Amino acid sequence: MEQFDAIVLGAGGAGLLAAATAGQAGARVLVLDHADRPGKKILISGGGRCNFTNMGVEPECFLSENPHFAKSALARYTQWDFLALVERHGIAWHEKTLGQLFCDGSARQIVAMLMAECAAGGVEVRLSTGIGEIGHGDGRFRVAGAEAPALIVATGGPSIPKMGATGVAYDIARRFGLSVVDPRPALVPLTLSEGEMPFRAISGVACPAVARAGGMAFEEAALFTHRGLSGPAILQVSSYWRPGEAVSLTLVPGAMDALREARRRMPRARLKAALAEWLPARLADALAGRIGLERELGNASDADLARAAETLEALTFHPTGTEGYAKAEVTAGGVDTAALSSRTMEARSVPGLYVVGEAVDVTGWLGGYNFQWAWASGVAAGRAV
Ligand code: FDA
Numbered sequence: 001m002e003q004f005d006a007i008v009l010g011a012g013g014a015g016l017l018a019a020a021t022a023g024q025a026g027a028r029v030l031v032l033d034h035a036d037r038p039g040k041k042i043l044i045s046g047g048g049r050c051n052f053t054n055m056g057v058e059p060e061c062f063l064s065e066n067p068h069f070a071k072s073a074l075a076r077y078t079q080w081d082f083l084a085l086v087e088r089h090g091i092a093w094h095e096k097t098l099g100q101l102f103c104d105g106s107a108r109q110i111v112a113m114l115m116a117e118c119a120a121g122g123v124e125v126r127l128s129t130g131i132g133e134i135g136h137g138d139g140r141f142r143v144a145g146a147e148a149p150a151l152i153v154a155t156g157g158p159s160i161p162k163m164g165a166t167g168v169a170y171d172i173a174r175r176f177g178l179s180v181v182d183p184r185p186a187l188v189p190l191t192l193s194e195g196e197m198p199f200r201a202i203s204g205v206a207c208p209a210v211a212r213a214g215g216m217a218f219e220e221a222a223l224f225t226h227r228g229l230s231g232p233a234i235l236q237v238s239s240y241w242r243p244g245e246a247v248s249l250t251l252v253p254g255a256m257d258a259l260r261e262a263r264r265r266m267p268r269a270r271l272k273a274a275l276a277e278w279l280p281a282r283l284a285d286a287l288a289g290r291i292g293l294e295r296e297l298g299n300a301s302d303a304d305l306a307r308a309a310e311t312l313e314a315l316t317f318h319p320t321g322t323e324g325y326a327k328a329e330v331t332a333g334g335v336d337t338a339a340l341s342s343r344t345m346e347a348r349s350v351p352g353l354y355v356v357g358e359a360v361d362v363t364g365w366l367g368g369y370n371f372q373w374a375w376a377s378g379v380a381a382g383r384a385v
Pocket of ligand 1: 039045052129
């Protein structure tokens with residue numbers, strides 16, 4: 001058995017930064033991953049430019065059965081700490097929108113930076129290596145011919161299985177007696193029944209909207225697809241949506257005033273023409289059909305306008321489901337935070353066992369929040385081992 005101070009399972013964002021942190025503090029660290037290259041999700045993130053953090057990171061931007069759990073790690077390794085690391089490596093960056101920070105160049109720079117940090121800590125990264133059975137006894141963990149008193153599980157969640165994502169973290173947690181909050185796809189498009197909208201006609205149409213579900217509201221773009229709803233506003237609320245619940249979209253804020261004004265300004269026009277002033281033409285068409293107000297606006301009563309305004313303020317859908325892990329940017333749920341120390345990510349009942357990153361029941365909003373959780377939780381464990 002080769003001896004190490006810590007073995008890290010998973011060479012994603014959380015695992016690599018945990019390993020680099022521990023290595024640079026003097027620990028002998030081994031990273032194992034079954035993939036043939038490190039940081040595969042980093043490489044495809046942010047359209048290839050990696051939205052690596054967000055300037056507005058706050059604990060409120062994360063979902064968890066315990067909303068307080070993420071506070072400690074996020075406070076001890078902040079978005080500004082990660083940004084300082086990015087700048088130390090000379091990586092040019094920019095804010096795109098809503099505090100989202102991206103590389104000017106390529107996500108490959110973030111992976112190269114993490115690998116350089118690992119190299120600086122003397123970390124050994126073994127790729128194309130399966131985990132297999134994990135042995136545990138006398139306070140030591142044995143994996144793939146290596147042994148260490150600390151094991152950091154950083155294998156993420158099952159979203160995008162075709163990239164090699166698995167739920168192995170949950171199997172490992174259960175094997176050590178830790179409970180798992182039911183995982184579910186999050187930041188994921190929602191599917192609708194054929195009956196809810198004439199989708200073929202508006203597939204591909206995007207527009208600004210306020211999407212609401214599960215008591216949360218997000219103002220961003222919504223996109224109608226041939227299967228249902230997508231776009232940032234929908235991905236955001238999908239994490240809060242539960243089967244059976246409704247999702248509503250405000251497409252025209254202040255719709256009643258806007259319609260009254262349109263009636264005054266263009267009395268000979270039909271609803272479709274007014275809607276086309278505010279919304280993409282194909283969507284205006286579909287909505288006018290759904291609202292069914294046929295007469296000229298000048299002949300429409302306040303009650304007619306109020307009925308139309310109701311739809312424009314809260315176009316309500318009852319999704320049949322989500323597009324699943326194949327399309328989910330992250331997995332919500334995961335290893336129960338009740339089993340972990342919020343300061344170190346160590347399992348309370350299994351000294352030396354740590355769980356970090358997406359594998360934990362902490363899920364961020366869209367926009368760099370999930371990577372910040374990966375960095376912060378990884379550093380918390382890396383400092384502790
Ligand atoms: P991650 O999944 O990154 O790493 C886990 C590692 O474990 C992988 O290398 C995997 O190969 C390995 N592994 C898994 N199972 C294994 C097994 N059985 N044996 C051995 N190894 C195993 N977030 C964000 O903040 N900004 C963004 O721009 C994006 N963009 C984005 C785009 C797309 C398409 C996706 C799918 C996701 C995002 N995300 C994102 C989310 C972000 O990628 C995610 O939250 C982090 O990568 C999670 O980091 P982890 O290190 O926890 O897991």
